[in-house]
Amino acid sequence: MDMRMGMLISHEPDFMIHGVYQYQMFGQEFWITTTTIAMWIVSLIILIIAFMANRTLKKATDEPGVFQNALEMAYEALDKMAQGILGGNARRFVNYIGTIFIFILFSNLSGLLGLRAPTADFGVTFLLGMVTFFIVNYQGIKNRKARHFTSLFEPTPILFPINLIGELANPLSISLRLFANLLSGVIIMGLWYGMMPILANIGIPAALHVYCDLFSGAIQTYVFCMLTMVYINDKME
Numbered sequence: 001m002d003m004r005m006g007m008l009i010s011h012e013p014d015f016m017i018h019g020v021y022q023y024q025m026f027g028q029e030f031w032i033t034t035t036t037i038a039m040w041i042v043s044l045i046i047l048i049i050a051f052m053a054n055r056t057l058k059k060a061t062d063e064p065g066v067f068q069n070a071l072e073m074a075y076e077a078l079d080k081m082a083q084g085i086l087g088g089n090a091r092r093f094v095n096y097i098g099t100i101f102i103f104i105l106f107s108n109l110s111g112l113l114g115l116r117a118p119t120a121d122f123g124v125t126f127l128l129g130m131v132t133f134f135i136v137n138y139q140g141i142k143n144r145k146a147r148h149f150t151s152l153f154e155p156t157p158i159l160f161p162i163n164l165i166g167e168l169a170n171p172l173s174i175s176l177r178l179f180a181n182l183l184s185g186v187i188i189m190g191l192w193y194g195m196m197p198i199l200a201n202i203g204i205p206a207a208l209h210v211y212c213d214l215f216s217g218a219i220q221t222y223v224f225c226m227l228t229m230v231y232i233n234d235k236m237e
Contacts, residue, residue, distance in 0.1 A: 017033050017034055017035055017116070017121060018033060018034050019031040019032070019033050020032050020033060020034060020036075020037060034115075034116050035116065035118050035121040035123070035124065037115075038107070038110055038115040038116055038117065038118045039107070039118045039124070041110070041113070041115060042103070042106045042107050042110050042115075042118060043103075045106060046102060046103065046106055052067070053067075053071050056068050056071065057071065075098075078094065078097065078098050078101065079094060081097075081222075081225070081226070081229075082094045082097055082229060085226065085229040085230060085233055086229055086232065086233050086236070087233075089232075089233070089236055093229070093232060096135070097225050097228065097229060100128060100131075100132075100224070100225060100228070101221060101225045104119060104128070104178070104220070104221045104224055104225075105217065105218065105221040107119045107124070108182060108213065108216075108217025108218070108220060108221055109213055109214065109217050110213075111185065111186070111189065111209065111212065111213040111217075112209055112213050112214070116186060117182050117185070117186060117213075117217075119178055119179065119182045119220075120179065120182040120183045120185070120186045121179070122175065122176070122179045124179075125175040125176070125178045125179040125182075126171070126172075126175045126179075128174075128175060128178070128224070129170075129171035129172065129174050129175030130171050130175075132170075132171060132174065132228045132231065133170060133171035135232065136170070136228075136231045136232055136234075136235055137167075137235075139232055139235040139236060140235035143235055143236055144235060148235070151163075152164055152167070170227075170231055174223075174224055174227050174228070177220070177223065177224070178220050178223075178224050181216055181220045182216075182217070182220065184212075185211075185212030185213060185216055185217075186212075188208065188212055189208060189209070189212055192208060
């Protein structure tokens with residue numbers, strides 16, 4: 001009976017980050033983890049597509065092929081999204097928004113390749129949130145000067161602690177939102193593959209991947225980039 005159950009059940013659930021290789025640097029121990037490898041693979045895929053896109057656009061014609069059409073449609077959609085929030089300032093930030101959009105989207109979709117999504121690691125999403133935080137505050141100081149700081153005391157100085165917490169919470173909120181949604185998908189898929197019978201892993205997980213990786217991944221990419229632009233636009237007076 002135990003052998004029969006062992007054949008029907010696949011393996012234990014596994015949705016953790018694993019260390020792959022340990023090395024020493026400056027007297028400290030560091031690890032190359034599954035997140036690191038997934039990021040390398042995602043970055044390599046993005047570089048290959050960028051190389052192909054560069055060659056395609058250099059040879060662009062009036063009768064574009066499927067790949068050129070896809071590139072132009074993607075750029076127009078991204079530019080339209082940026083202009084809808086940033087208005088006349090869209091062209092200043094569209095490169096950054098486009099970069100994080102592509103990286104986050106491909107990272108979210110990497111689960112379709114059997115990888116553990118890098119964005120399911122809070123270390124990755126927190127750094128993305130901190131980059132946005134520094135850009136937002138740089139724009140605030142650049143465009144609003146001293147008012148960037150005095151606005152924390154508006155409409156009354158009593159609200160300074162709340163306003164300060166609100167500013168500091170922005171990078172945490174967007175990074176935690178992205179991390180939590182992707183991690184939940186990783187856990188769901190890990191539980192399914194680890195606890196369900198082998199026969200249940202044929203066909204059914206495809207629908208789960210469509211929701212957890214494709215649908216949820218695309219939505220969370222849009223939300224992260226949209227909130228980034230909203231925070232930047234708030235400092236563009």
